[in-house]
Amino acid sequence: MRLLHSKTLEFATFYGDATPPYTILSHTWGDEEVTFEDMRFIQKRKSLPEDLRRSPEFMLAFDAAARLLFPPNRDPEKLAGYEKIRKTAEIANRRGHRYFWIDTCCIDKSSSSELQEAINSMYSWYKKSAICIVYLEDVDISFPAGTWELAPGHLTRFAASLKSSRWITRGWTLQELIAPGRLTFYNKDWEPMISKYVAAAAISSATKIPPYVLATGQLHRASVAQKMSWAAKRETTRTEDMAYCLLGLFQVHMPMLYGEGQHAFLRLQHEILQNSDDNTIFAWEPLSSPMLPSIYRGLLARSPEAFSSTSKHQVERSYFTTEAKEGIRVDLEKAPLVLPSGEVYYVAILGSANGTKLSFGDIHHLKQFYMFLKQLDEPNNGRRKQYVRVMGIPNNAQHQVQHNILIFHAETICVRQQPIIPLNFETTEFSRFVLRPDTYSATGLPDIQAMTVWPLGLISEKKEIMIPSHSKDFTALVWLQEHFNSSVSNVQVLLKFTRFPRVGYWCDIITGKQWPKDRDSVDEWRKAIERNHSVKELAQRKRYRIGTRSEIRTVSIEPGIHADQICLFVNIDGLII
Template sequence: MRLLNTTTRRLETFSTPPLYAVLSHRWGAEEVTFQDIQDGSAELKETAYSKIINTCSVAAAGGIDYVWIDTCCIDKTSSAELSEAINSMYRWYREAIVCYAYLADVPNKKFTQSEWFRRGWTLQELIAPSVVIFFDSDWQEIGSKSSLQPAVSKATGIPAEVLLGGNVGHTSVAQRMSWAAKRETTVIEDLAYCLLGIFDVNMPMLYGEGVKAFARLQEEILKTTDDLSLFVWKEEGADRSSGLLAPSPGAFRYSGAVRRSKPTNGPSFIMDNKGIHLSIPLITVKRRESPFAIIHSGEDGMDVGVWLSALTETGDYFERRTAGNFVSLKQGEPIADEVRREERRVCVRQTRPPNQSRSPLWNVSAFGRGITMGLLLSQSGFSVDDRDETGRTPLWWAVEYNNEDTFQFLLEHGARLESRGPSGLTPLMRAAASGRPQMIRLLLDKGADSQARDFQGRTAVYQAVANGHCEAVKVLLDDKADLEVRDNGESTALALAAARGHAEVVKLLLSYGAGVEARDRFGQTPLSQASMCGHLETVRLLLEAGADLESKDDSGCSPLIWAAGKGHAGVVRLLLCSGANVETKNERGSTPLSEAERYGNSKVVNILRKGV
């Protein structure tokens, strides 16, 4: 290990390192390198060198003779040394006496709004050391991760027990991934490499492999854990099929509450070139061709499931039907219209990372600039309406990655507004699903059809509502999009918002006059949907809007029966206080009380027996 002497500011190499401190910081445009220290030219980089001087001074004042600084203690011209350093970095930070976190943009920014909290590499630099002391741009001490723990936990999502030295391995894989979900790195491969230590795995560095690095990381994690929470992720707004492995840490943004899987007897999964083989409960659902699969059973009593699509007639080879969602439910709780549940050994195909094989056209569409797109189109055989293997056009990719510059260029150069991508989504629908109000306005100004439907009969409004994007919904409704449009299942936008618990969207739709009694093909109203799913605030909004407390669906279930059967105590209490009939019966003759007793919802049983 190579360390910097705090007195001589020269590098020394140790097989068994002495006590040392480490620096955590955001790299600037011109940092002091290993070569700069060796040839004596480090002082020429005045700003960067002052960071080294201050680090050494703070360490020396604390009686520490050596520091490790990533910019100058690694010879990055040696790929072997760089790879070894990246695989060892978590351990080096963990074994340091203290870590100095230098926040160059504080106090210009609030402490928790510093860019330091948004970088990929600083995640392990926060977690691994026992002691982290924060300094502002003037090297004035702000506090430690211990004294500032509540603020740091709120900013990062990392629980107190981990920040204060608890075993990171006791948290679920999904939780650890969620801590990195909003972080960024300069090169895409580092989104994977910066997490090696947090998952205690090693793998070679292959810069240039792109998003495949994150796929490799997950494969390495699978070799060392039986925690299936790795499969609990979703790409917001994505409707493409996928495998069980996530495309990036960002897909775990909503997985922070997922606990570790229950221990299993023997290997729970095997991975080969076909995909991931595992034994899971498969659920057959009435009126659905696709089975529902329980992919994770947590220690906290919660299951997580996804919809699968069969790839063979034998029914043992599948893919994840959509990357856009997962479903949480109590263990043992039936899902709506469940017919049969059985343990099956299946294989789920692992799809390629979505941008692994894109040509330059797709890369420029997603990440480039309009001027670059113009050059590419003029010097190649590409056109603005070319399609990739999934049917996506350049305009579609620009929307997907929120690339407004290329997006506007494509619009101005005649890109087809109604070109269809996966599942029949148009660029406008994709912009709505992703919550891009400015892109929606531009598409509408160019004449995009807000009433166009995807293969499930869903319009752009429906896509925005499904993902809870209020501003996108408002832009579309202000452009006179149909508020009461129904999908192939006869559901309205309000019913969907109610089922998903998007209270702000529900409030917005009600303010535009959405009908509260619209029924889907099963006769369910928005209030029934919200009650069934346990969305208390949504139920309250619908009741205030005059929704019928006693509306019954085709099975004779009222909102109260649904809430009682599903165990939603808060909703049951609200419905009772609003005057719901506690003696109402469904087609089977079941009352709210008998439904609650049937599914073992003791808290609801007590509420119903007391009548409040």
């Protein structure tokens, strides 16, 4: 661990138990922070012999060399971040600590190995500090010296200031708040305000972190979902850091891979699964509007934000989970739930409920966490059934099955994080046709474009044709246009979807026909479709030839997931969007 001496501001490196007591700073970064390279330059400049520092020629040359390292007019000692270093050194001195640590300048971030070690060690470093100084640069309240820990009204004022401070919104400051045994808050003028111990109730109100965690730093009683909820409203500059800043809270280690984006949070959850049997890791909710059609997802969340409502979930350890190439394999109790539409879901409990009978309306009273699943396929060649997690079952449908009796039985299932929808999958929940651009075609066919769609108003800029949720059957026409040399060819693709009496979807090709005008009635359009569409047998894959040319194009429909919703992809050879 690289520390700064509180009097000389020189670096010193220590290992293990040889590390002396040190003060550590928690703060929010600004635009003028002092880096490790800045501090090395300052140290070299201060270590120059007195005669050289008095030589204008030498210092001119020295500063000229510095300009090769730093932007013009950048003097590290005049940066706002250097004041933080000076003030932290003063506080460390007053407290009798010869050393202190600040994240901006004590880590050589040009070294990927050092940065990785620092991030994986950060929680431990804050926990082992003699005291943590929290600098709130946007808080200007102050309390009279000697009375600030006891005076009435101070907690209320402090709580209000803390809630509006930028410090409480940052991802990295979460572990910096929890880990230290001793922590004191300072205002923008570097005046001490209050200790974490005294302000535990106020801090808990602002952060939803239980007072016992703030007072003791003990995390074993907090569930995975609770810890995630503490980070739900926080932010980091880089997406990956939202996962990396939580490593210490879950006592896991993993390599840093900047550039992986949200995948970092998935990796974090996989590491947690390897080290914990707490099933509340699955107790998250989607961020999308509940008014949207059902959302199909895997078992893991994409960010801590999905845990924003899980601060009261207690630790649950009554299941077994492993990871396999076909997804996350988990033991659970599940019961079928048949909606009035005939759609079959499963209510799954990650706990002990084998043989339990209760009504659907009573599942909210269960102590265990539950979720909805849908089966995607049948077991094949020894492989287990594949399921997908479903969120957003229509409220009206749930209301109609309130009194359905559920009988739970134990089963081991598999859920892929990226669900794969089988080609024969059927559901009443298909929400749209999605025209998919042909990015893989090697046919050499001329490009073809979707020009317009009937019914009007149901296609988005992304060429998604919305299927009304209330319709028993739905028909759409897509006008395609191909430019080849100086000729223009047109063709219509007919798309059909039925919900009742059974689910089905088909496509067909129609060429050279007359159609009603855009604003004509639906009945006129339906009659025209029946008149122009002479082939009665519909299929999920059609081939056609445009004009007299020999090239053949293929149009097909297949189920899939788009924007987390189950849809029907329309594949057209040569289509550009």
